[in-house]
Each structure stands twice: as structure tokens, then as C-alpha cells.
Amino acid sequence: MVAAAGAVASGIVALSSLVPSLPQTATNGNSKLGTLQAPTLSDFVSTPNTPDGFPWGTATASNTNPYTFTPGGGLHRNYQFNIARGTIAPDGVNRSVLLVNGAFPAPLIEVNWGDTINVEVCNNIVGPEEGTSLHWHGILQSLTPWYDGVPSVQQCPIAPGKCFTYSFLADLYGTTWYHSHYSAQYNAGLLGPLIIHGPTNVPYDIDVGPVLLTDWYHDTYEDIVEEVMTKAQLAPPLSNNNLINGKMNYNCSLITNGQQCTPNAGLSKFKFQSGKKHRLRLINAGSEGIQRFTIDGHNMTVMANDFVPVKPYETNMVTLGIGQRTDVIVTATGPPNSTYWMRSNISHTCSASDGLSPNALAVIYYEDANDNAVPTTTATPFDDSQCANDPLESTIPFFPFPSTSNPAVTQEVVITFGANSTGFELFYMNNVSFRANYDYSLLALGQSGNLSFPLDPEWNVYNFGTNSSVRLIVYNEFQFSSHPMHLHGHNFNVLAEGNGFWDGTIVHQQNTQRRDTQLVRPGTAANPGYIVLQYQTDNPGVWPFHCHIAWHVSAGLYINTVEQTQLLKKKKIPQSVDQTCIDWGNYAANHVVDEIDSGLKERKIQPGVLGGLMPESPKWSKRQ
Numbered sequence: 226m227v228a229a230a231g232a233v234a235s236g237i238v239a240l241s242s243l244v245p246s247l248p249q250t251a252t253n254g255n256s257k258l259g260t261l262q263a264p265t266l267s268d269f270v271s272t273p274n275t276p277d278g279f280p281w282g283t284a285t286a287s288n289t290n291p292y293t294f295t296p297g298g299g300l301h302r303n304y305q306f307n308i309a310r311g312t313i314a315p316d317g318v319n320r321s322v323l324l325v326n327g328a329f330p331a332p333l334i335e336v337n338w339g340d341t342i343n344v345e346v347c348n349n350i351v352g353p354e355e356g357t358s359l360h361w362h363g364i365l366q367s368l369t370p371w372y373d374g375v376p377s378v379q380q381c382p383i384a385p386g387k388c389f390t391y392s393f394l395a396d397l398y399g400t401t402w403y404h405s406h407y408s409a410q411y412n413a414g415l416l417g418p419l420i421i422h423g424p425t426n427v428p429y430d431i432d433v434g435p436v437l438l439t440d441w442y443h444d445t446y447e448d449i450v451e452e453v454m455t456k457a458q459l460a461p462p463l464s465n466n467n468l469i470n471g472k473m474n475y476n477c478s479l480i481t482n483g484q485q486c487t488p489n490a491g492l493s494k495f496k497f498q499s500g501k502k503h504r505l506r507l508i509n510a511g512s513e514g515i516q517r518f519t520i521d522g523h524n525m526t527v528m529a530n531d532f533v534p535v536k537p538y539e540t541n542m543v544t545l546g547i548g549q550r551t552d553v554i555v556t557a558t559g560p561p562n563s564t565y566w567m568r569s570n571i572s573h574t575c576s577a578s579d580g581l582s583p584n585a586l587a588v589i590y591y592e593d594a595n596d597n598a599v600p601t602t603t604a605t606p607f608d609d610s611q612c613a614n615d616p617l618e619s620t621i622p623f624f625p626f627p628s629t630s631n632p633a634v635t636q637e638v639v640i641t642f643g644a645n646s647t648g649f650e651l652f653y654m655n656n657v658s659f660r661a662n663y664d665y666s667l668l669a670l671g672q673s674g675n676l677s678f679p680l681d682p683e684w685n686v687y688n689f690g691t692n693s694s695v696r697l698i699v700y701n702e703f704q705f706s707s708h709p710m711h712l713h714g715h716n717f718n719v720l721a722e723g724n725g726f727w728d729g730t731i732v733h734q735q736n737t738q739r740r741d742t743q744l745v746r747p748g749t750a751a752n753p754g755y756i757v758l759q760y761q762t763d764n765p766g767v768w769p770f771h772c773h774i775a776w777h778v779s780a781g782l783y784i785n786t787v788e789q790t791q792l793l794k795k796k797k798i799p800q801s802v803d804q805t806c807i808d809w810g811n812y813a814a815n816h817v818v819d820e821i822d823s824g825l826k827e828r829k830i831q832p833g834v835l836g837g838l839m840p841e842s843p844k845w846s847k848r849q
């Protein structure tokens with residue numbers, strides 16, 4: 226008893242055996258992820274066309290710039306996604322979710338660099354109906370800015386009963402995910418891994434595949450969003466649990482609202498082979514929490530952050546803000562019969578969990594271990610004090626990319642929080658809180674040359690015209706949270722980050738860190754957190770720049786950037802994309818669309834079970 230209880234402070238794991246008490250279908254529907262039956266991945270998806278051994282030919286991580294080269298001869302990879310409601314119990318607590326093809330996490334999309342990904346998405350959400358749309362996080366969409374998947378920005382929502390096909394190039398390689406960009410729908414489970422095979426910058430033996438880390442809520446996303454958008458909100462929504470590949474246990478004695486709960490539902494399990502190097506593709510696909518990922522008794526070699534391979538460096542803990550990915554190599558240094566805890570803790574310092582079950586567990590079984598043995602290993606201690614990513618001095622891109630000459634235009638953006646004139650507490654970027662309007666697609670307006678966006682200040686559009694590069698200096702004056710800031714359509718260079726006011730210093734100027742999501746630290750007006758980002762505006766389109774915390778987006782922490790307006794006018798938006806607006810218009814004309822958050826909410830359901838699960842956060846109460 227002592228050994229396991231010591232390793233797992235909350236006692237949420239049975240002490241003798243890890244035989245799950247629920248079948249995989251009850252916890253994860255049609256997903257096999259998290260079971261020992263989940264396949265490891267090959268170096269690339271089979272293709273008849275591998276002239277030089279790899280689909281990408283002789284391109285390597287060191288000899289090829291992926292921003293200027295895409296392998297030829299890619300194949301079309303077709304997927305059919307049916308989005309519908311379901312009821313599952315990922316941690317033993319039954320809740321209503323939104324599923325792709327009945328699976329949580331949603332199905333793996335696995336292709337090769339240079340392939341074309343075609344996904345037909347059918348909206349079969351009923352009881353009640355909702356719009357939806359899917360975003361392919363980190364994909365540049367240079368050829369297809371209309372398939373980025375943000376409703377009111379590049380398309381209208383996919384109306385209930387309608388299908389829409391996304392078709393885009395796998396333009397970069399590495400690890401990412403896709404998720405609904407409609408309100409906070411992805412909190413309800415509408416998220417899945419997307420892996421693009423390409424050259425590797427660090428050799429390894431076994432590709433373990435995606436390791437999705439998601440904070441988890443027992444309420445529906447609609448209830449949480451309504452709470453977020455309530456007047457004089459006293460606390461942020463607090464997550465109730467934390468999942469690895471969609472699985473975790475829960476202490477059912479903690480349930481106070483009558484929700485069905487089964488103890489020992491089942492943890493995710495992974496197989497290691499002693500002596501081999503394993504690639505793990507960590508993805509923070511949660512709603513709010515910063516994840517601190519560790520493996521007892523093992524160090525990790527970081528090889529990529531987001532879609533950017535980095536010069537490998539060793540660490541014993543990986544920090545991931547929402548939306549971020551880190552690929553690591555783990556050498557199996559234990560004996561062949563050993564088992565170890567894999568852990569992902571929601572940061573106690575930085576994030577808003579209810580504190581009852583913030584530390585996710587999974588198990589690593591070496592080849593000779595009993596598949597239901599309970600590890601007795603000890604947690605790796607780590608420093609939880611910084612609400613920030615690894616130092617920019619450590620995260621140096623593998624492919625050098627000098628980039629930090631003076632930009633054509635510099636835009637400062639200040640993040641604040643406070644009540645609007647009718648008493649609703651919102652986030653602001655430069656004093657404007659974003660609110661979407663489903664009746665328009667900004668991309669369609671921009672393409673038609675109608676750039677009078679400021680007519681509606683709540684669309685928060687920054688038109689960079691024909692400027693060739695942009696520097697964004699982002700100051701966070703919100704004391705109670707960092708923000709994982711994500712830019713669509715680009716990997717930005719991260720010139721600097723810290724607290725205070727940027728003094729102009731660029732970290733590792735000859736080759737700055739690049740990625741698509743970067744944490745800006747918490748701060749105050751006198752001592753803000755800051756990040757300095759720069760990118761080439763070489764992607765004509767309308768690209769959101771926003772915090773990836775679901776509840777912060779709901780409360781307006783979001784701007785739209787427009788770039789290369791002259792080139793945008795020459796683009797031809799496919800008719801099927803225009804059709805989403807016609808279909809949505811018809812739907813909205815016949816239904817009440819109640820948009821309760823910034824984005825993208827169209828209905829109200831019966832108020833649910835929030836009360837007991839939302840204790841006041843001491844962190845936010847200080848605000849008064």
C-alpha cells in the first residue's frame with residue numbers, strides 16, 4: 226500500500242493491479258489511443274513513390290528549408306468525419322461530449338510531408354443542433370487560406386446537417402492537432418492528433434505516436450461558457466481532472482452532483498523496449514492548464530517545438546501551454562521487466578484547476594513487465610514557479626533562419642481584463658474585446674476588396690496592407706494568468722520574452738526560436754509580461770492571433786490580422802466555402818442563434834450542474 230500511495234498522492238489508483246474497470250468503448254468510444262493495442266508509427270505512411278527511400282527524397286532537416294520547399298509527388302489522403310454528440314466517461318465520470326466518428330480523442334490524421342489532406346466534415350450534431358468547423362493548428366494554408374477553419378473569419382460555420390470538405394497541403398512536418406474553432410466546442414472532445422511525417426533531426430528507434438495532454442471538465446462546455454460570460458465573474462472555470470491520451474481515473478467520492486462515476490476507469494498504457502530510443506509527440510490539447518510533463522526515472526531530449534525542429538537539448542520536465550507541442554526522445558534506460566509512471570501535472574502556480582485531481586498518470590511498461598502491474602516509481606521534482614516556456618536560449622531552431630532585421634511595421638498589443646459598460650468581465654486587446662459576426666466571412670470581405678472592417682470595431686481587425694513583415698510586441702497586464710498566444714498561418718520568430726518592458730534585446734538574434742504558440746507571462750500595467758514576435762507577411766489572408774485558453778477566447782482575447790491585401794484580391798475562394806455562408810444564413814434565418822461568447826455560440830441549453838464544482842478561486846478573488 227505504501228509504495229503506490231506514496232507515488233500517487235491522491236490515491237486514485239487501485240493498489241494491486243491496473244486492470245481497467247470500464248471497457249475502452251465506455252471511456253473513449255471508438256478510439257484505441259491509450260491502450261496497448263494502439264499502433265506505434267512508421268517513419269512514413271506507405272506510398273508507392275519513394276525514389277530515395279523516403280517520400281521526401283533527399284530533403285533532410287538540415288539541408289532543406291521547409292518554408293520554401295515542399296516535396297513533389299505527394300498523395301491525396303482522404304478522411305470522412307462525422308461529428309455527433311455522445312456520452313463517454315474518459316475518467317469514469319459520464320459526460321456529454323462531441324465526437325468525430327464516435328472517438329475521443331478524435332481519429333489520428335497521419336500523412337507524409339507534401340501530401341494533400343482532404344477531410345469531409347459532416348455536422349450531425351443534434352439534440353440540440355449547433356454549427357461547427359475544424360481548424361488545423363499550425364498548418365500554414367499558404368495555397369488555401371479559406372481552409373483554416375475559423376468561423377466568421379475564413380468561412381461560416383458548417384450548418385447543422387451540412388457537410389464541408391477541407392483540402393490542404395501538409396506543408397510543414399512534425400506534430401500537431403486539429404480542433405473545433407466554434408465557441409469552446411473542443412472542450413467537449415472535438416480534438417484529435419495530426420502527424421506529418423518528414424525528415425528527423427534526431428535519430429530514434431520507435432515512434433510511440435501522439436501523447437495528448439488535456440485538462441478535463443465534468444461540466445458541459447456550454448455551461449462553462451455561460452459561467453465565463455456571466456456578469457461579475459468571480460473565478461475562472463476550474464478543471465476537474467487531467468487526461469493523458471483521453472484517459473485517467475477519478476476519486477468518485479468527490480462527485481457531489483449525482484453524475485455517474487466509476488472508479489479505476491483505466492489509465493493510458495505505453496510500451497517501451499529497453500535500450501531503445503522512443504519518440505513521444507506531446508500535445509497540450511486542453512482548454513486552460515499549463516502541463517508539466519515528466520517520466521519517473523527518465524530524462525527527455527527535446528527535438529521539436531510545434532512544427533519547428535530544434536537543436537536537441539536534455540530536460541527532465543517539459544512545459545506546454547495550450548496549443549503547444551513538443552517532440553521528445555526518451556531512451557529506455559530501465560531493466561526489461563520495469564514499469565514507470567508517466568505524469569503530466571497541471572501547473573499549480575499558473576493554472577486554474579480545482580486542485581482535486583490535477584496530476585495525470587499513465588504507465589510505461591517495458592517489454593517483460595506484466596501489463597497490469599502498478600509502478601512504484603517516484604515523481605521527478607521540478608520548478609513550477611515560472612508561467613513561461615523554456616528559455617529562448619535553449620530553443621534554437623535546427624534549420625537556421627536569420628530573420629531579425631527591422632520589420633516593415635511594428636504593432637504593440639496590450640492585453641487587459643475588466644468589466645465592459647454593462648458589467649460583463651471581458652478580455653481586451655488594445656481596449657477591444659473581440660466578438661464574431663457569423664453573417665460575414667472576413668476573408669471573403671477582404672478578397673472582394675471591402676476592407677472597411679473598422680465599421681465593426683469588435684471584429685478587431687489589424688490590416689497590415691502590403692507591409693512585408695510585422696513585429697508584434699505583446700504586453701500582458703493580466704495578473705492571474707499567462708496566455709499561450711497563437712498565430713494562424715505562420716510560425717513566428719520569438720525575439721524576446723519576459724517581464725517588464727522590452728529593452729530591444731533579441732535573444733539568439735542570429736537564429737531566433739520559431740513556433741506557432743508562445744506563452745506570455747502574467748503581469749501588471751507597471752510590470753507586464755511581454756513577448757516580441759516577428760514574421761514575414763508572405764501569406765495573403767486573414768489570420769487570427771489569439772490566446773489559446775478556451776475561456777479567454779470566449780471572453781474576447783483575440784484579434785484578426787490581414788496581410789498582403791493586393792495579392793488577396795487575386796485569390797479565388799472556392800464556391801463550397803461561399804456556400805457555408807449561404808447555408809448558415811438559411812439556418813440562422815429559421816433558428817434563434819444565441820451567441821453568448823465572443824465566438825461563436827448559437828444556442829442556450831438548460832443551466833446545468835456548475836454550482837458545486839466552481840469554488841471561488843483565491844487567485845482571481847484577489848482581483849477585487
Ligand SMILES: *[C@@H]1O[C@H](CO)[C@@H](O)[C@H](O)[C@H]1NC(C)=O
Pocket residue numbers: 235236237476477478479
Ligand atoms: C477520495 O475523496 C474522499 C473525499 O475527499 C477522501 O475522503 C478519500 O480519502 C479519497 N480517496 C482516496 C482513495 O484518495
Ligand SMILES: *[C@@H]1O[C@H](CO)[C@@H](O)[C@H](O)[C@H]1NC(C)=O
Pocket residue numbers: 247251312313314317319485486487
Ligand atoms: C453513461 O451514460 C450512458 C447514457 O446515459 C449509459 O448508457 C452508460 O451506461 C453510462 N456509462 C457509465 C460508465 O456510467
Ligand SMILES: *[C@@H]1O[C@H](CO)[C@@H](O)[C@H](O)[C@H]1NC(C)=O
Pocket residue numbers: 522523524539541
Ligand atoms: C537527468 O539529467 C540530469 C541532469 O543532466 C542528471 O543529473 C540526471 O542524473 C539524469 N537522470 C536520469 C534518470 O538520467
Ligand SMILES: *[C@@H]1O[C@H](CO)[C@@H](O)[C@H](O)[C@H]1NC(C)=O
Pocket residue numbers: 560562563
Ligand atoms: C526484475 O528483474 C530483476 C532482475 O532479474 C529482479 O531482481 C526484479 O525483482 C524484477 N522486478 C520485477 C518487478 O519483476
Ligand SMILES: *[C@@H]1O[C@H](CO)[C@@H](O)[C@H](O)[C@H]1NC(C)=O
Pocket residue numbers: 232233234568570573584585586604605606607608609
Ligand atoms: C506531480 O504529480 C505527482 C503525482 O502524480 C506528485 O507526486 C508530484 O509531487 C507533482 N509534482 C509537482 C512538482 O508538483
Ligand SMILES: *[C@@H]1O[C@H](CO)[C@@H](O)[C@H](O)[C@H]1NC(C)=O
Pocket residue numbers: 454645646647648649651821822
Ligand atoms: C458587454 O459584454 C456582454 C458580453 O459579451 C455583451 O452582451 C454586452 O453587449 C456588452 N456591453 C456593451 C455595452 O457592449
Ligand SMILES: *[C@@H]1O[C@H](CO)[C@@H](O)[C@H](O)[C@H]1NC(C)=O
Pocket residue numbers: 655656
Ligand atoms: C486603451 O485605453 C487606455 C485608457 O483609456 C488608454 O490610455 C490607451 O491609450 C488605450 N489604448 C489604445 C491602444 O487605444
Ligand SMILES: *[C@@H]1O[C@H](CO)[C@@H](O)[C@H](O)[C@H]1NC(C)=O
Pocket residue numbers: 670675677678680681
Ligand atoms: C463592406 O462590408 C461591410 C461589412 O463590414 C458591409 O456592411 C458593406 O455593405 C460592404 N460594402 C460593400 C460595397 O460590399
Ligand SMILES: *[C@@H]1O[C@H](CO)[C@@H](O)[C@H](O)[C@H]1NC(C)=O
Pocket residue numbers: 634636688689690691692
Ligand atoms: C503597414 O501597416 C500599417 C498598419 O499597421 C498600415 O497603416 C500601413 O498602411 C501599411 N503599409 C502598407 C504599405 O501597406
Ligand SMILES: [Cu+2]
Pocket residue numbers: 706707708709772773774777778782
Ligand atoms: Cu489567455
